[in-house]
Amino acid sequence: xxxxxxxxxxxxxxxTLTEFLNNPFKELIKFVVDVxxxxxxxxxxxxxxxxxxxxxxxSNGNNLWGGNLYPLKEEDQIEYSSLINIKxxxxxxSIDIQKQEIVQxxxxxxKKLIRGK
Numbered sequence: 289x290x291x292x293x294x295x296x297x298x299x300x301x302x303x304t305l306t307e308f309l310n311n312p313f314k315e316l317i318k319f320v321v322d323v324x325x326x327x328x329x330x331x332x333x334x335x336x337x338x339x340x341x342x343x344x345x346x347s348n349g350n351n352l353w354g355g356n357l358y359p360l361k362e363e364d365q366i367e368y369s370s371l372i373n374i375k376x377x378x379x380x381x382s383i384d385i386q387k388q389e390i391v392q393x394x395x396x397x398x399k400k401l402i403r404g405k
Contacts, residue, residue: 291320293331295345301403305330305359316356320372324351328401334335335370350378353394355383370393 291311296304308317308331320329320338325347329338335354343349354370361400380386385394 291331291333291337293329293341296328296330296401299401299403301360305357306401309359315360316358316367317374318354318370319353319357320352320370321352321394321397322347322351323390323397324336324348326397328397335372350375353390355357355385355394366395366398378385 290313292308294308305317310346311316311331312333317330318332318335318338320342321327322342327342327347327362332338332341339347339349339352339354342352352372353368356367356369358365358367368391369383371383373380373383373385378387385391385405401405
């Protein structure tokens, strides 16, 4: 079964995100951010699914970082963990994003594109 994935390029509201809940995960939404282009792909079963869509859209895989969003939580809504984050060529040897400047860019892009974040 294929689950919806949507690229967000312009500001949207948090209600847009709720369409991804239960598709397939009850409380989390997978996301992949292109930190150079400033866009986010939400949804899908695997981060690699969203990454593939962004690459087809013109993104460079080196600029893609994944995580999980928990929109119903009050705190700790973003988890910066994904297999696509393992990038030895960029000194990221873990599924977690280790460079604070990348985490900061993701947060800035989220705040810019998702009203209320």
